[in-house]
Amino acid sequence: MADLPQYCMYFSPLTDAALHDLLQATETRTYRKGQYLLRKNQTCNHLFFINAGLVKSFFFSGDKQFVMRFFAENVLFSVFDSYTSRAPSNCMLIALESTTVTTIDYDSMAALCQAHHCIETFFRKLLSVATTKMMKRIGEMLEGKATERYNQFAAENGAIMQRISLGDIANYLGITQQSLSRIRAAKHYLPKGK
Helix, strand or coil: CCCHHHHHHHHCCCCHHHHHHHHHCEEEEEECCCCEEECCCCECCEEEEEEECEEEEEEEECCEEEEEEEEECCCEECCHHHHHHCCECCCEEEECCCEEEEEEEHHHHHHHHHHCHHHHHHHHHHHHHHHHHHHHHHHHHHHCCHHHHHHHHHHHHCCCHHHCCHHHHHHHHCCCHHHHHHHHHHHHCCCCCC
């Protein structure tokens, strides 16, 4: 069960008053499969916490789609470069299945950070983790071989892999769907113990 207060406390302890104010600033929204949470050239105005569902972060370069991340239950995320800079986003967010999120808008979060030092600390830690994960993601794409990227993706996302299309996995890995099929077939037919 997704639990926003528990998620927040994982990053940084919050006072009862801060947690109360944070929860008062949230709004719950539901998106149908295929519905956008954020479109290209919109400024990202929200933090999103997934209560149920699955979301993809992606962009296009020409006609090629690049998937940056998948977000499932019990994760707080945003398109942080747009969110923090207040600039239009090149990335888009789309629901891959019926998805319910708890949102916190930018102005509310700014006011909460101003009012509660513990929320400011939480937000700073959240940004730090998001930045670290994005740098790791960029490193994987630049340095890792496709098979290594697939193995790492499978290890880190095993719980949600069945919910993601092969096309989206291939776009995440930066390979064709045919290459992904070959990698999956080779992994399936490895001798035992390998």
